[in-house]
Amino acid sequence: NLKKFPKDFLWGASTSAYQVEGANHEDGKGDSCQDVKELPKGTAPLDVCADHYHHYREDIQLMAEMGFKTYRFSIAWTRILPNGIGDVNQKGIDHYNDVINTCLQYNIEPLVTMFHFDMPNALDEKGSWSNPESVDWFENYARVLFENFGDRVKYWLTINEQNMLTLVGPMIGTLRIPEGTKNVVKETYQQNHHMLVAQAKAMVLCHQMCPSAKIGPAPNISLVYPASCKPEDILAAQEFNAIRNWLYLDMAVYGRYNNLVWRYLEEHDATPSFAPGDKEALAEAHPDFIGFNYYNTATVKRAGLDVKKDEHADQQKGLSEPGYCEAVDNPNLVKTQFGWEIDPLGFRATMREIYSRYHLPMIVTENGLGAYDKLEDGKVHDDYRIAYLKAHIEQVKLAITDGVEMMGYCPWSALDLVSTHEGIRKRYGFIYVDTSDEEVGSLKRYRKDSFYWYKKVIASNGED
């Protein structure tokens, strides 16, 4: 007795500007923190990526062929405002106008992320999110976006994975901790506070300037499991759930800090300072829906102060919290080629939990399998990706049957692009892009097996 996907369910897929566009010095674009960061050895440079900047028409046409109802992409702040603030770059506006119009021409709703890991370098040099002015910088950028694109974009996402920026920002290359910082936790959570207020102001502004548009956050939400049924592990999992997940959604929806997080901040002498007006802005703002990225769950056991944070942890591998918990492998789950656990049932549990806490419509803004794909005779037989996505889509259906309001599903990624730290060899797309970490290839696009499979899924509205 499974319920059906709603008729207007937004099937699509996602990308982000700095990982897909390339052309990062073209048409007046300013540098972002990603353009100047030192890349891990052997990963593709970001000046080409999938060259979506020049291929977007062809790419959107392929998305239309798959039957996409939505395309989630991010706007590069530095194409619009090369220095983050100040002069607007008309060529950047023209570019995204054309991307948006091309989507609309194919009846694809643009789902636009305002900020996906790419702080303008000029603002990075002014301290990035550690500077209290960052709230105004972001609000100003949001205003320019709403002014220029608000007449056509119905769905906005504020900040991609703010929780990952806070937990592993230096690894992603986005959160900057000033040298000599004595209390790193305090500094980190002050920056996090600025992002939260910036997000709140952007939501308020969106509702004022574009009353028919909808806006929401896009954190990475994954349920945290206790490693055992020991009561202390249960408490540890609750605490890490609060630090990893609920802080961000409690703030976006209710405008207040989660009590367990506040206790953690107090213990680290790290409670953020509120500027005048912050409290009001946080209270006034409200999202229309919750966007969230899901790749897998996390599992923790209670641990003492001797536990170390893993400086090299990526977004999904173990994040331990000294004095609180240690990340452990879940022996019940298998892993991808890149060591990420695969947990479709955890996806349903996560959707249930988010909905029962916030009762807002939800859209999956990322979910997917990174793998080494092989192009042979113009084909990519990615049955492993089909299996992963199929298992997760089944869980969306089950969550809908549970009564969760699901608006859409946008796996990562529409086409192959550069991973946050593994190069282009870690591929996620439905569309194969002929290029590698070693050299720029023909950039020709190929339909993977998953392309044809997803097309059928969309055509049958998730019944096939």
Ligand code: BGP
């Ligand atoms: C998310 C990010 C994306 C994307 C994805 C896959 O955390 O929002 O930008 O890259 O993870 O991660 P990775 O590229 O590290 O495999």
